[in-house]
Structures are given as structure tokens and as C-alpha cells.
Amino acid sequence: MAEYEQHDHDHIEHDHMTIPKYIGIFLVLVVGTILTYFAATVDLDFIFPGANTLVALLIAFTKMTCVMLFFMHVYWSPRMIWLSAVASFFWLAIMFSYTMQDYLTRDPGVFSP
Amino acid sequence: MSSHSETGKFHYHEPGLQHQFEDMGQQEESVSIGMWMFLVQEIMFFGGLFTAYLVFRSKYPMAFAAGSNHLDAFWGGLNTLVLIVSSLTMALTVYYAQKSNRNMQVIMILLTMAFGATFLGVKTIEYRDKFNHGLVPVQGWNKRIKAETNAEHETKPCWEVDHNAPAIEHPNPRGEFQWTDCSLVKKAQDEGYLTNAEKIGYFSNGEIDANKFRDKVRIFYYLYFVMTGLHALHMIVGLALMTWLLIVAWRGSFSEDYYMPVEMSGLYWHFVDIVWIFLFPLLYLLGRHFMHGG
Amino acid sequence: MQDAITAEYSGPPKLNYLNNGFTLKSWLLTKDHKRIAIMYLITVSLFFMAGGLYASAIRLELLTPASDLLQTGTYNKVFTQHGILMIFFFLIPSIPAVLGNFILPIMIGAKDLALPRINLLSLYIYWVGGAFTVWALLQGGVDTGWTFYTPYSTTFSNTYVMAVGLGIFINGFSSILTGLNFIVTVHTMRAPGMTWFRLPLFVWAQYATSLVMILGTPVIAITVLLLAIERFARVGIFDPTIGGDPILFQHMFWFYSHPAVYIMILPGMGVISELISNFSRKKIFGYEFIAFSSIAIAVFGFLVWGHHMFVSGQSVYAGLVFSFLTMVVAVPSAIKMFNWTATMYKGSISYDTPMLYGIGFMGLFLIGGLTGLFLGAIGLTVHLTDTYFVVAHFHYVMVGGQVIAYLGGIHYWWPKMTGKMYSEFWGKISAMLVFVGFNLTFFPQFILGYMGMPRRYSYPPEFQVLNIFSTAGASVLGVGLILPLIYLTQSLISGKAAGDNPWMLPGLEWRTSSPPPTENFDVMPVVTWEAYEFGEESGLDLEGARANESVRTV
Numbered sequence: 013m014a015e016y017e018q019h020d021h022d023h024i025e026h027d028h029m030t031i032p033k034y035i036g037i038f039l040v041l042v043v044g045t046i047l048t049y050f051a052a053t054v055d056l057d058f059i060f061p062g063a064n065t066l067v068a069l070l071i072a073f074t075k076m077t078c079v080m081l082f083f084m085h086v087y088w089s090p091r092m093i094w095l096s097a098v099a100s101f102f103w104l105a106i107m108f109s110y111t112m113q114d115y116l117t118r119d120p121g122v123f124s125p
Numbered sequence: 126m127s128s129h130s131e132t133g134k135f136h137y138h139e140p141g142l143q144h145q146f147e148d149m150g151q152q153e154e155s156v157s158i159g160m161w162m163f164l165v166q167e168i169m170f171f172g173g174l175f176t177a178y179l180v181f182r183s184k185y186p187m188a189f190a191a192g193s194n195h196l197d198a199f200w201g202g203l204n205t206l207v208l209i210v211s212s213l214t215m216a217l218t219v220y221y222a223q224k225s226n227r228n229m230q231v232i233m234i235l236l237t238m239a240f241g242a243t244f245l246g247v248k249t250i251e252y253r254d255k256f257n258h259g260l261v262p263v264q265g266w267n268k269r270i271k272a273e274t275n276a277e278h279e280t281k282p283c284w285e286v287d288h289n290a291p292a293i294e295h296p297n298p299r300g301e302f303q304w305t306d307c308s309l310v311k312k313a314q315d316e317g318y319l320t321n322a323e324k325i326g327y328f329s330n331g332e333i334d335a336n337k338f339r340d341k342v343r344i345f346y347y348l349y350f351v352m353t354g355l356h357a358l359h360m361i362v363g364l365a366l367m368t369w370l371l372i373v374a375w376r377g378s379f380s381e382d383y384y385m386p387v388e389m390s391g392l393y394w395h396f397v398d399i400v401w402i403f404l405f406p407l408l409y410l411l412g413r414h415f416m417h418g419g
Numbered sequence: 420m421q422d423a424i425t426a427e428y429s430g431p432p433k434l435n436y437l438n439n440g441f442t443l444k445s446w447l448l449t450k451d452h453k454r455i456a457i458m459y460l461i462t463v464s465l466f467f468m469a470g471g472l473y474a475s476a477i478r479l480e481l482l483t484p485a486s487d488l489l490q491t492g493t494y495n496k497v498f499t500q501h502g503i504l505m506i507f508f509f510l511i512p513s514i515p516a517v518l519g520n521f522i523l524p525i526m527i528g529a530k531d532l533a534l535p536r537i538n539l540l541s542l543y544i545y546w547v548g549g550a551f552t553v554w555a556l557l558q559g560g561v562d563t564g565w566t567f568y569t570p571y572s573t574t575f576s577n578t579y580v581m582a583v584g585l586g587i588f589i590n591g592f593s594s595i596l597t598g599l600n601f602i603v604t605v606h607t608m609r610a611p612g613m614t615w616f617r618l619p620l621f622v623w624a625q626y627a628t629s630l631v632m633i634l635g636t637p638v639i640a641i642t643v644l645l646l647a648i649e650r651f652a653r654v655g656i657f658d659p660t661i662g663g664d665p666i667l668f669q670h671m672f673w674f675y676s677h678p679a680v681y682i683m684i685l686p687g688m689g690v691i692s693e694l695i696s697n698f699s700r701k702k703i704f705g706y707e708f709i710a711f712s713s714i715a716i717a718v719f720g721f722l723v724w725g726h727h728m729f730v731s732g733q734s735v736y737a738g739l740v741f742s743f744l745t746m747v748v749a750v751p752s753a754i755k756m757f758n759w760t761a762t763m764y765k766g767s768i769s770y771d772t773p774m775l776y777g778i779g780f781m782g783l784f785l786i787g788g789l790t791g792l793f794l795g796a797i798g799l800t801v802h803l804t805d806t807y808f809v810v811a812h813f814h815y816v817m818v819g820g821q822v823i824a825y826l827g828g829i830h831y832w833w834p835k836m837t838g839k840m841y842s843e844f845w846g847k848i849s850a851m852l853v854f855v856g857f858n859l860t861f862f863p864q865f866i867l868g869y870m871g872m873p874r875r876y877s878y879p880p881e882f883q884v885l886n887i888f889s890t891a892g893a894s895v896l897g898v899g900l901i902l903p904l905i906y907l908t909q910s911l912i913s914g915k916a917a918g919d920n921p922w923m924l925p926g927l928e929w930r931t932s933s934p935p936p937t938e939n940f941d942v943m944p945v946v947t948w949e950a951y952e953f954g955e956e957s958g959l960d961l962e963g964a965r966a967n968e969s970v971r972t973v
Contacts, residue, residue, distance in 0.1 A: 029220065038213040045205045045405075049198065052410035061318065064414050068406035075402045083216040084395045085388075089157075092606060096161045100168040103634045106721050107169075107176050111670045114725065114737035115180055144938070145531035145608070155533040155607040162599040166637045173641035173671055177656065180667050263652040326662055340661040347654040351645070 028088050037082045044075045141383055153385050160389045164396050167359075171400055174352050178407065181344050184322040187309045188341035190412025194309075195260065196349070197251060201409035204247050205401060211240030212398045218370075219391045222384035227377040230387070234371045237394070241364050248357050255346075259295070259303035262347040267303070272296035283335035284311035302346070304339040309415055349408055356404060359397045366390045435838070435934040450535035451937055455542050456521035457836070463517055464904075466508040466549065471900065473501035478860075478893040484880045491876075495562035496578070498875060502565030504556075507587050508549055510821055511679060514686035515597055515632075516545070518828045519625045521836060523601060525928040526619050528610025528946060530938040533603040541596035548590030555582035564875065566676070569657035569668040573649045581650050584643045591640045594682070598632030601625050610927070612946035619926055619950050620696075620709050624689025627713035631678045631685070631720060639675035642668065666732050673724035681720040684816060685713055687780070687824030688755055694777035694827050695759045696951045697924050699766025700961075703951045705758040712751035719748040726795050730804045738797050745795030752788050756781065771922070772846030776827030779854045783819025787812060790865065805875070808868025811861045819857055826853065826903065833907065834917030838933040841910035845902060852899030859892025923965045925957035926950075 048071045056063035081087040086097060146152040182189045218233040259267040284307045297303055310327050313319050319327075327338045370390050373379065379387055436453045439445075446454055476497050480488045489497060524532050532538050555561070561583045563572040572580050605618070605626050645656065646668070655661035657668045696703040703709065725733055725741030733741075759781060768774065790812040794800050803809060834840050863885040864872075872878045878886070920929040925948065931940050948957045 029216075031217070031220070034213060034216050034220065038209065041209045041212075042206065045202065045209065048406050048410065049202050052198075052406065052413040053416075055414040057414070065406075065411060068410060069403075072403050072406055076399050079212060079395050079399055079402070083212055084392055090154075092158055093161050096158075096165050100165040100634070103169060103721065104172045104175070107172055107638070107674055108179055110722065110725070110737075110740075111176055111180060111667075111674075112183070113740060114666070114670070114733045115183060117734040117736035143535075145529065145533065145535060151607055155603050158606055159534055159537070159599055159603045162602055162633055166595050166599070166633050169634055170637035170641050173638045173645075173674075176671060177645070177667060180664065180670075181656070184664075185662070262654045337662070340655060343654060344656055344662060347648075347652070347656060351648065 029082065029085070033082070037078050040078055041075050044071050044078075047071055149382070156385050156389060160392050164392060167396060171352075171355070174348065174355070175403075175407075178348050178352070181341075181348065182411070184320065185326060185341040185344070186320065187313045187323060187327070188338060189345045190415050191304075191306065191309045191338075192342045192345035192349070193408060193410070193412040194416060195258075196409045197254070198409045198413065200247050200251050201405050204244050205405045207240050207244050207247070208398045208401050211237050211244070212395055214240065215391050215394045218374075219384065219387050222374070222379040222387040223381060225380040227374065227379075230374045230379060231371065234367055234374055238364060238367045238371070241360055241367065245357060245360055245364075248353065255350075259297045259301065260346055262302050262343045262350065264302070265300045267297060267300040269300045270295070270297045272298060282333070283307040283338070284333055302339070302343050304342045305335065307333055307335055307338045309412070310338055312415070352404055352408065356397065356400055359400070363390075363394050363397055366393065433932055434936060435932065436937045437838075437934050439937050448539075450531065450539055452520050452524050452532045452535065452538055453836075453935065453937075455538055456517050458542060459512065459516040459520060459545070462546065462549065463509055463513050466504050467513075469553075470501055470504035470509055471897070473497050473504065475893065475897065477501060478890045481878075481886050482890050484878050484883055486877055492562060495564075495875070496560040499561050499564050500556055503552065503561070503583060503587070505817075506565055506679070506683075507590055508545075508552070510683040510817055511594055512545060512597070513825050514690065514821070514828065515594075515601070515625060515628055515682075516541075518690065518825070518832060519601060519621075519628075519686060520597070522832055522928055523622055523625055524604060524608065525835075525931065525935060525939050526622055526926065527605065527608060527613050528927050528940065528944045529604060529608035530940070532600045533608050534600050537596050538600050541593045541600070544589060544596065545593035548586050548588075548593060551589060552583055552586030555579040555586060558582070566672060567643070567646060567668075568672075569646070569649070569665045570659065570663075573646060573657050574653075581647045584647050588640050588643045588647075591636045591643075594632050595636045598629035598636075601629040602633070610944050610946055613927075616707065616710070617946055617948070617950050618710075620692035620703065620706070620713075621686075621689035623710040624685050624692065624713045627717040628682050628685045628689075630714075630717045631682050634721070635675040635678040635682070638671060639679075642671040642675070645671075666728070669728050669731055670724070673727045674721070677724035677727060678717075678720045680813075680816070681716055683821045684784075685716060687821040688713065688752075690824040690828040690831070691759065691777050691780050692755070693926075694773050694831060695762050695781075697831075697922065697926070698771060698774035698777065699763050699768050700953050701762055701766040701951075702949070702953065703758065704761035704764075705754075706950065708754050709758050712754045715751040716748065719744065719751065723748050723795075726800075729797060729800050742795055742797040746792065749788060749792055749795075752784075756785060756788075770847075772841075772843060772850055773827045773831035775847060775850035775854075776823050776830065779850065780820060780823045780827065783815055783823060783854075783857065787815030787819050790815065803868060805873060806868035807864040807872045807874060810874055811864035811868055814861045814864075818861070823853065823857075826850075829903070829907075831922075832928070833910070834921045835928055835933050835935070837911060837914075838917055839910045839914035840917040840921060841914055842906045845906040849899050849902035849906070852895055852902065854899075856892050856895030856897070856899050860889050860896050861892070863888045863892075920964070923961050925952050925959055925961060930959075 048068055051067045051071065052064060054064075056067060080097060086093055142149055142152055146155065214233045214236040218230055218237060221229040221233060255261055256266070257268050259270075261267050283305055295303055295305065307327070310319075310323075310333050313323070314333070326341055328334055329337060367390065370387060373386065436451055446458065449455065476489065477494075480486070480494055480497075482488075486494065520532070520538065524530070556579075558579055561576070561578045561580050563576050563578070563580060567580065567584065605622060609618075648654070649657050655663040657663045657665050659665055692703060692709055722744045723741055725737050726745045729738050729742075790808070794803055794809060794812055830841070830846055867878075867882055867885050867889075868874075870882065872882045917933050919931065919933050921933075922929070927944060927946065928935075930944065953961055
């Protein structure tokens, strides 16, 4: 009959995280913060211009993923929650990329030296 | 949920179950999806600001770097750590609620609130600092400093102002946004990586124009204040939520069987933390690497 | 279930959502989605009338090329306020908040929306936002156009931009909360047996609309907030003279406001899917295609906003991309049109009032949609931008599409909402008047626009003849729109009882009493039939009931 798989669990499962695991994730976040700071002080422009920002964003994404998966329990959540998390970033990407496709093509070479 | 499908009759309601639901599972599922949908709209809400940030930063990277270097990365970094700790205590609140441990819940909520308040306190220190140094982008909202009649003012070109020196108080009788240092423009000009928008946006008649550069830095500070301001507003809402949670947890209402309010407030709190995780590098650290030998 | 349709109920009047409490408090603090929908219906109608008054003022002024009835400044305010009231306070909330609120939980067999208190909150936010806006309009109004383009709105206009902007900001959260509620409800509140592919297409359309509301509305909120801050702080993010970028405002504004067009039209398409299938008494053709085309419109609708900015300084490359995607977004709408047509083919069509609106929608939306393609073509649009061609195009979509679908839906579900039947005669008359009046009003505007009549200001005298046609049509349209107000109100007082299933349809909403009880169903329904099932599989003897009905009426 109907799809009831989404209702099957009476309570969202909650026995996956233990205090040591929470502390572990927390330490990852602290290390990430410190890493962000020191990565920002090193001039990475010799790789390509804007490399610093890319590194900073990569670390931020990692930290965000940790918070979402483990602190917000997305890892053990139904598919709908995964989907809404992914969808919101997809729509952000639409907003960023479609706005920038205008700005970046208006006068060529905005990002080039 | 499948239990009622055989009988086709409405069920006896458990206490705490709202009238429109059949069982607690359905209620928890609904509340959880609802909260996530709310977070999706929050992400898009901040997304608009990040779009503005992206557009202006790609147009005026040097103005953004200069403005960013004037923010205090120490306070910003400290606040990041404070928020991460508060996220941990929030996660532990949910953990103890699931374990029906009332005392630890109350302690963890109090800790979360303390760290949240610390964050706002640090933010206040930073905002006051900006106010004192004429960095609030609204005319009249800065500290008014009368011009001293016999004081000597610097007449150096703006790109020779040493941005590593402690900020000098300039006369600011009308409380305007002030910016004197355009050394980064000079540096970018010498090393040849000004963007096309910058070549128009910072120069008048081929010379660096301090006023035009100031306008671009002001856009950075505007975004800084709107983004951190809205974030702080979310923190205040979060603290209000925590106060309510504290009262309910104090009464010992949350247990293994009923902890959705804690879990949902936790989602909100973590979301606010995530926003800051992005704001910190994008606002405080983006021009740090230009500070070497600048 | 079998006899739900034929059983005669005698005895004291059944307890339903309307006679279950008469105090003001029982309305204002209700958590019942049906009562909230009724309160929305009343408010939305008031805003529609206010917007209609502004429209009449515009049409009267345009009767002559000289500015005689309204001075230039007043005229700017009048068309701005017409747009703001109609778009933000009528078109966006009308179908979701009135029809969706009322009928969606019943259609899926739920007792209420999943979050009834949030639903009530959304109504209050709508009232607060509306009151704020009306107050600002009474104080002196705005003259920026409903689009609030910068830098005029931030730097030059000295009207109440901030106040109206904040009204719209507040109102946005009402629409977000409604969308949020619908998504949760569709996910968790479906009755046993109501699978995703048994959902009526109206529910699919509402679901897609809700996605757009949640993903788009926050962006207009932040845009309007930035606009308001810019206005008092003069920071210059939208002011080109000090390094700002007015095009950024347009990007952010249209990121919401183009998808908002789909917030307006998608629920209308949902209503039409119901009407076409049910009044053709035939299972809808291509159910999955219509369902997924709603979702496709919701997604692709976010990729085309740049077609509002072809001539405002956007790069040529971006224009090309947006133009191409505009053509793509027409495909799912076309899929719907073809499927509706195929549904009607060899159907047993009955020309009741709702169906007249349904057929009217198909014609008018076809014209509105196709002229949208003209405007999306990057070359032709240079000629047509800011002419009456644009005005005609979006009125064909908004009035010819959304308003007509809304009226069709109101007539279709009126017996369920009130338990009373309106006068079918006057209903048909008014549907005809609306159709004729609408075409007479807006078709001349296509010609005018193509010939070059500009939008938003006066026109040269040689365009006057067609403008007179248009104003004449507007008065016919006005009569057509006032009539339902009269005969629907009259039906409340002296209309004959409608019965639970006046149209002899299989949908879940027709299997409960009219008006429905507070918790919608006396017994939790178990769905064993597909959507739009008219045969024996529906579990009802619809043909038999229909035969009896015809014997009775003849």
C-alpha cells in the first residue's frame, strides 16, 4: 500500500553518538579553526590567485560537513533531510553561478591578472 | 504508522501528541522536516548576502582585503572557538535529553547560553571598536572627534599610510566613515593585478583617489555589519530559545520519549554556528596574506 | 463508503467546521485549516478589490493621451500600488493560502495541516504585512513601480519606499511558512493508501509551489532589507556613483520575482488539472508527466530570471544563456497543455461554471505563454521591452491564468467550502463576461505594445482608439468580476444545499460531508483507488449517481 518507510521509526535513532565521539568532532572543528587562521597568513598566491580563499572555503566546508553530519545528526536522518540539505546548497550554487556568469562575462579578465 | 492502516479508525491519543497526528513518530517526523525546511529558507536568506559579497569582492578585491585586514582576527577567531564550544554543549544537551538526564541537560543549556552570551559580548567589543575608529558605514553613527585647531595632519599620499601602525584618530566632527590607507591599491598596481573594475573604481585621472577607494571599503564594512548583525540577531533569538528550553528542562519535561524541542533548538543553534564558520574566513581572513611586507 | 454519495441524512444539522463555535475567538484563535482558509479568502478578496480599484483608475486615465484624471506623479503611484497589492497580497497568497489551505489536507486525507499553529501564524503575519503596506499606501504610497528598481528607489524617490518594503518583507514570511507547512503535510500526513502517485495533481502543484516559496522568498526578504538599509544609510551598494551596482539589485530581485511568477501560476495549473480531468469525467492523460512538469517548472523557474534584464546592462553572454533557458522552461508548461487537451479528447465534458473557467484558462494561458517566448527571444525583446506588449503578456498569464484558475477553483470547491450551491446561470454568465472582457481589455494591448506604446507613461494620440477598446473591455471584465461577489454571497443566504458530492466526483474531498467536519473525516479514509478514477475502482457508483441526478433534474 502506501509508502510508510518514512514513518517506520517511532523515534529518530539516537544511539549512534557517544560523548567521546562528540569530543572528537569538536576537536576536529577546533583544529580546523586554527588551520584556517594560519593558512590565511601564508601567501598562497604563487599557486594561483585566490588560492587562499579556496583553502579557507575548503576548510569551512569540511567543518560544516562535520557539524551537519554529526552534531545535527544528518548522517542518521531520513533521505528527505539529506535532500533538503543538498538542495539548499544546490540553489545557493544556482544563485551564485548565474549571477556571476553575468559579472564575469561583462568585461573579460576580471579574475585574470 | 502502519498500525492504524488496518483498523482505519482514529487512535487513542498519547499525552503530548497534537490532535492532527496519529502517533508520536508522525509528529516527530513532521516537526523535523518542518525545521529543516525552515533552515533551508534561512540558508537562502543568508545566501542573498553572500551573493552581494561575492559580486563586490570579485569587483573590488583590494578594497575588501584592506577592509578585512582592519578587522581583528583575534576576536573573530576567539568567537569562532566560542561558538564551536557552544555547539558542542548544545549537542551534549540533546545527548543528555535522550538519556533522560535532567541535571546534565540543565548544566549544558546553561553552558550553551554562557558561550552564546560571550559571543555577543565579544561582538559588542568589536562593534564599539569600529565605532571609535570611524568604520561604521552610516554617516553620524561613528564617534565624533573634533578637529584640533593646531594639530598637524598627515599630508602623505594615502598609499604611504602604514596600515600596521595602530589606528590614528583623525578628526571626524560629523561621525563619517573614514578610511585613509590605500597601500594595497599601490601594491596591486605595482604588481599588476588590479581588476578592470578596480582600475576604474579606485582612480581619478590616473592617480589613486583616496575617496573613491574609501567608498569601496565602505561597501565591505556595510556587508560586514549586515552579515554579522543578522548573525547576531539569530544568536539573540537562539538565546531566547535557550531560555525557554532551560525552563522546560528545569521542570524535567524532556526524556528519552520526548526531546524534540531540544533537538530542534539544537538544529537552529548549529545552523547559526555554521553561518559563522563561513563568515569568519570570508570577513576576517580574506586579506591576511597581503600583510607580509605590504 | 459506497453509500456516502447517496445516503440521505436526516436529523439535526451535522457538526461541521462552520457551526462548531461562533465566537470571534473561535475564529481568531482557531487552528483549523478550513477556518484559516476562510479568513484568508476574505482578506485576499479585499486586497483584490483594492487592487482592482487602482486598475480602474489606470484604465480611466489611459482613455485619453493627456494626463487629465491623474497627474503624472499620482499615476506613478497608482500603477505601483496596483502592482504591489495584486502581486504580493493577491496573486501570491490567493490559491495556496485559500484553496490550498482549505482543500489540500482534505485531498490527502489528513485531519489538518501538519503544523496548524504555524498556519495561523502565517495568517497573522500576512495581516500584519498587509496592514503595514496599506498604512504606507494611505500615508502617500510609493511611485517606484512594483519592482523597486534602484537607484531610483534608494536615492531619488521621496515616497514611502521603506514602509512598503518592510510590509512586503513581513508578508514574505507568511508565504514561506505556508510553503513549509504544505511540504511537511504532503510528506507526513497522507492517509493510508494515499501514495505519491495517487495524489491529486493539485497537491503536486502545491508541493512544487511550496518549494519555490521556501527557496525563493527569503531572497526577496534580504533584498528588500538591503534596499531599506541602503535608503537610510546611503552606503552605496546599489548606487553606481559611489561604486555600487544597481544590476545586483535586479539580479537579487528577479531571483525571487521570476520564480514568484511560478508561485502564482503553478497552483493555477494544479486547479486546472483538477477541473479538466473531473469535468471531462476521464482519468487525466499523462499523470506522471503533469506531476513532474510541476517540479520541473519549479526547478527551471530559478534559472531564467535574467530574461527580465536583457536591456539593463547584463552581459551579452548571460543574456544568451538566460534566453536559451527561457525557451527550455516553456517545455514543461507545454507538456501540461498537451496533456490537458488529450484528457478532454473523447471525454464526457460537462460545461459547468468551473469547467468554463478551465477552458478559458487553456486559451488565455496559451496566448500568455507563447507571447512569453517572444519576449524571451533576445533580439525581439529589445523592441518589446517596456512596451504594452509586456503588460499584455503578463496580464494574460496572471489574470488569464492565475485569476481565472482561482475563480474556477472557488466555484469548483464552493459547495464543499460552504455546503451551498451558487446560481449556475449567473456563474456561467460571469465566466463568459470575464473571458470576453479580459480579451477585449488585454488583446489590444499586444497590438499597442508592438506598435510601440510605452509602459508606465502617456502615449501619443494615434494609439487612443485601441486604448478606448481596452478601457471598454476593462469595464466588462469588472462587471464579470463583481458578479461572483454578488451571487456567491447570495448563495450563502439562500443557496440550495449542495450535498456532499454535487459534481459526482471520486476525489477524497468529495467523500466527506459539505461543509466538512472540523477534523475533515469521521473515519480515517483508506485510499484504494488511483487519482481521477471514474470507474468501479473508485469504490463509488458515480455513473449511477449521475444518472439518478439527471433523472431528478429533468
